[in-house]
Amino acid sequence: SCDFAAFTFGQKYMRSPLSPEMATQEVPLNETLAHLKTESETLKLKLEEERAKLHDVELHQVAEKVEGLGQFVMKTRRTLKGHGNKVLCMDWCKDKRRIVSSSQDGKVIVWDAFTTNKEHAVTMPCTWVMACAYAPSGCAVACGGLDNKCSVYPLSLDKNENLAAKKKSVAMHTNYLSACSFTNSDMQILTSSGDGTCALWDVESGQLLQSFHGHAADVLCLDLAPSETGNTFVSGGCDKKANVWDMRSGQCIQSFETHESDINSVRYYPSGDAFASGSDDATCRLYDLRADREVAIYSKESIIFGVSSVDFSLSGRLLFGGYNDYTINVWDVLKGTRVSILFGHENRVSTLRVSPDGTAFCTGSWDHTLRVWILMC
Amino acid sequence: SAVRPNPKEGRKMEKMIVAMQDPDMGMKLRNQRLLITVIPHAMTGHDIIIWLIHKYSVCEEEALHLGGMLVKYGYIYPLKEPRSLVLQPDESPYRFQTPYFWTSTRWPASELDYAIYLAKKNIRKQGELMEYEKERYSLLHKKINHTWDFVVMQAREQLRASKQRRKADRIVLECQEQAYWLINRPPGFLLFSSVVLQIEVHRRALGRNRVKSSICLEGFYSEQYQNHDPIMQGCLPSNPWISDDTAHWTMNTEMVPVPTRLRVERWSFSFMELLNDAMGRQEFMLYLEKEFSAENLYFWQACEEIRHGESSKIVEKVEEVYKNFLAPGAARWVNIDSKTMDKTLEGIKQPHRFVLDDAQMHIYFLMKKDSYPRYLKSDLYKNMLAKAIVPQETKKSVFPFMRRQRHSSPSPAQAVAQATEEEGRHKGAG
Numbered sequence: 001s002c003d004f005a006a007f008t009f010g011q012k013y014m015r016s017p018l019s020p021e022m023a024t025q026e027v028p029l030n031e032t033l034a035h036l037k038t039e040s041e042t043l044k045l046k047l048e049e050e051r052a053k054l055h056d057v058e059l060h061q062v063a064e065k066v067e068g069l070g071q072f073v074m075k076t077r078r079t080l081k082g083h084g085n086k087v088l089c090m091d092w093c094k095d096k097r098r099i100v101s102s103s104q105d106g107k108v109i110v111w112d113a114f115t116t117n118k119e120h121a122v123t124m125p126c127t128w129v130m131a132c133a134y135a136p137s138g139c140a141v142a143c144g145g146l147d148n149k150c151s152v153y154p155l156s157l158d159k160n161e162n163l164a165a166k167k168k169s170v171a172m173h174t175n176y177l178s179a180c181s182f183t184n185s186d187m188q189i190l191t192s193s194g195d196g197t198c199a200l201w202d203v204e205s206g207q208l209l210q211s212f213h214g215h216a217a218d219v220l221c222l223d224l225a226p227s228e229t230g231n232t233f234v235s236g237g238c239d240k241k242a243n244v245w246d247m248r249s250g251q252c253i254q255s256f257e258t259h260e261s262d263i264n265s266v267r268y269y270p271s272g273d274a275f276a277s278g279s280d281d282a283t284c285r286l287y288d289l290r291a292d293r294e295v296a297i298y299s300k301e302s303i304i305f306g307v308s309s310v311d312f313s314l315s316g317r318l319l320f321g322g323y324n325d326y327t328i329n330v331w332d333v334l335k336g337t338r339v340s341i342l343f344g345h346e347n348r349v350s351t352l353r354v355s356p357d358g359t360a361f362c363t364g365s366w367d368h369t370l371r372v373w374i375l376m377c
Numbered sequence: 378s379a380v381r382p383n384p385k386e387g388r389k390m391e392k393m394i395v396a397m398q399d400p401d402m403g404m405k406l407r408n409q410r411l412l413i414t415v416i417p418h419a420m421t422g423h424d425i426i427i428w429l430i431h432k433y434s435v436c437e438e439e440a441l442h443l444g445g446m447l448v449k450y451g452y453i454y455p456l457k458e459p460r461s462l463v464l465q466p467d468e469s470p471y472r473f474q475t476p477y478f479w480t481s482t483r484w485p486a487s488e489l490d491y492a493i494y495l496a497k498k499n500i501r502k503q504g505e506l507m508e509y510e511k512e513r514y515s516l517l518h519k520k521i522n523h524t525w526d527f528v529v530m531q532a533r534e535q536l537r538a539s540k541q542r543r544k545a546d547r548i549v550l551e552c553q554e555q556a557y558w559l560i561n562r563p564p565g566f567l568l569f570s571s572v573v574l575q576i577e578v579h580r581r582a583l584g585r586n587r588v589k590s591s592i593c594l595e596g597f598y599s600e601q602y603q604n605h606d607p608i609m610q611g612c613l614p615s616n617p618w619i620s621d622d623t624a625h626w627t628m629n630t631e632m633v634p635v636p637t638r639l640r641v642e643r644w645s646f647s648f649m650e651l652l653n654d655a656m657g658r659q660e661f662m663l664y665l666e667k668e669f670s671a672e673n674l675y676f677w678q679a680c681e682e683i684r685h686g687e688s689s690k691i692v693e694k695v696e697e698v699y700k701n702f703l704a705p706g707a708a709r710w711v712n713i714d715s716k717t718m719d720k721t722l723e724g725i726k727q728p729h730r731f732v733l734d735d736a737q738m739h740i741y742f743l744m745k746k747d748s749y750p751r752y753l754k755s756d757l758y759k760n761m762l763a764k765a766i767v768p769q770e771t772k773k774s775v776f777p778f779m780r781r782q783r784h785s786s787p788s789p790a791q792a793v794a795q796a797t798e799e800e801g802r803h804k805g806a807g
Contacts, residue, residue, distance in 0.1 A: 036573065039576055043583065046579075046583060047579055047583055062594045077619065114617065114786075137793065138789025138793075139789055139793055154790075176488060187685060188685065194520065202688040204689060207688060213574060216575075217516065226649075228649040229738060229741070255578045290587070290592075291588055291593040292582065292585065313608045313609070314605060315606035317598065317603060318609075357612075359616050359617060360616075372618060376611075376619075377609060377610075
């Protein structure tokens with residue numbers, strides 16, 4: 001086994017070699033790294049063999065007895081205009097009608113999507129606000145991006161008050177913030193970053209409660225598990241891996257690597273027994289946590305561009321995907337077929353979330369707008 | 378992440394560095410020959426150690442360790458073998474890092490700056506980037522592609538400006554910059570640690586018990602949820618986004634006089650569904666009170682508040698829980714098995730966020746296996762279900778294109794403020 005502490009910072013291999021003639025310290029670095037990579041690959045192959053042994057049926061086979069879905073009609077019911085640049089992220093409030101959105105120009109806006117009124121607006125001190133989230137109480141929002149931080153803004157009742165005055169800096173990463181989410185309360189925030197880590201923070205003190213190491217490149221997305229004992233979440237990264245973490249210990253408890261490119265979005269199935277992912281490889285995939293494997297791929301030859309974000313309908317029967325070719329594809333999760341495609345935005349769809357009661361879903365796009373859609377059978 | 382001292386440590390090291398550069402009592406600096414160039418204001422590793430021994434009255438071993446820290450955190454950098462961030466107790470030359478590049482001044486290191494640095498290296502000499510730098514360069518090119526023109530422009534500008542400088546100055550600046558990035562973007566960090574961790578994850582995965590696909594997938598989809606999915610089955614009286622009528626939301630707010638039938642049905646899908654609904658929890662509490670086991674739910678709720686609450690309140694909340702639920706003769710004493718109780722009582726001597734996890738889980742499963750199924754069979758639940766509302770479906774308007782008035786609603790922040798105000802009034806009155 002390996003001396004983990006030594007490897008943690010690669011410092012061991014930064015010591016000078018015995019002979020000063022050695023041109024570079026990269027030699028011992030590369031050799032050991034190659035050896036470790038081989039060991040990892042061997043174990044991975046063995047793991048795949050073990051997983052395959054118990055895979056006795058495909059999801060769509062089991063789904064043969066389930067009634068098929070009819071035709072769907074998708075309509076835009078609200079268009080939210082107000083951002084001056086690419087919309088990068090959005091999140092719903094628990095009240096099922098308010099949303100928060102963030103964009104490239106540094107603006108974070110809170111809307112009542114039902115009336116389309118803007119209720120609050122904040123200008124961040126950085127551009128590319130890639131992450132935003134609504135607090136469970138509905139009384140605050142969190143956001144961050146190229147500033148490498150996640151900040152919390154309590155939502156003031158006084159429309160004239162400058163929200164930035166009460167801003168609280170919570171998370172600090174060494175690279176951009178890619179996603180953030182409050183946990184079950186307003187008191188803790190989970191973040192993912194381009195620095196390859198995820199982290200759990202105490203909002204009140206800004207203290208780092210736990211950090212999660214294991215991704216080999218930028219982490220792009222995360223989602224908290226709706227489990228009864230709580231305490232796990234999944235993350236996806238540029239290393240093509242989706243990792244499931246124990247929030248308490250910081251350990252990676254499950255890992256899946258079947259995508260062929262960056263994973264931009266991960267979302268739990270409503271029961272918490274599985275999760276979906278969307279990737280630059282133009283596919284969405286479903287992973288079952290008890291079977292410990294990928295159980296479905298949602299793809300079509302005609303779909304070439306990457307998926308930026310995914311979410312399930314309330315029952316989990318439908319999977320929505322926002323794509324970089326400006327479309328939204330809707331998938332029958334059980335049968336694996338695409339049930340609907342929508343051409344609505346005039347540029348890349350960057351973010352997509354179903355509302356808390358499943359009555360609608362919202363998309364944000366590089367065309368500067370957000371849209372609220374309904375789907376009817 | 379990159380090596381960084383905490384702010385206090387940083388300040389102490391900086392104080393040390395300033396003392397080392399004191400014109401009277403500081404280190405004797407000299408010119409150092411580096412190949413054919415002469416670098417000013419350099420010092421040898423040996424000199425550093427001697428100075429530290431005298432200044433702090435320590436032995437050689439400690440001085441070596443102390444000096445090593447100054448190199449590790451980037452306050453002093455080696456001129457020969459820049460990648461070797463150690464203090465050699467010999468004639469090896471070192472220089473002080475300019476405060477501009479102190480880690481404490483420039484934290485966190487910006488992605489943009491790193492991209493400019495790598496671009497400069499790349500432009501200056503083809504093939505000068507190391508493997509790990511090439512990987513990062515192409516990753517950066519992808520991630521901040523939108524500002525790439527700016528990156529290249531900045532890199533070219535900086536290279537042009539540096540060409541104007543004297544060679545010695547140029548070399549010094551290049552060394553300073555390189556030292557800064559070796560500290561803040563150490564090679565192999567992510568690569569090593571992630572591969573090592575991955576091996577651990579694979580090993581653990583090989584040891585885990587897996588469930589056959591046929592078993593997992595069989596129970597995958599439950600028909601019952603489909604009826605609750607507004608997209609699949611519509612919603613009553615109407616979908617607010619379609620009809621512009623918010624009645625559906627009004628009927629389903631957190632606390633209503635009479636809940637809807639679908640909502641009460643959902644409480645029977647799983648124990649988690651019941652507990653996740655404030656009304657469901659309230660009803661369940663009523664039932665437990667009849668059964669004289671309400672302390673279980675109170676205990677569970679108190680544990681949740683500790684798990685998800687502020688770090689600063691953990692100690693006092695754990696105390697409260699002990700007093701109310703765990704202490705002998707407590708008002709709401711919970712019946713936990715002796716093994717868990719002993720472990721918990723021992724654990725709360727050092728309270729932390731998860732100290733009550735075992736006890737909480739024990740009580741959770743007790744309620745789930747015992748009280749919950751009986752609640753679903755009880756008159757309390759059956760009556761709730763019977764009197765629950767089934768809203769009439771809104772008949773489609775005669776003029777489907779006429780838009781209804783879309784009413785705004787109080788924001789959650791307003792609701793909280795109002796509730797607090799009312800509470801205050803009650804307290805005042807009482």
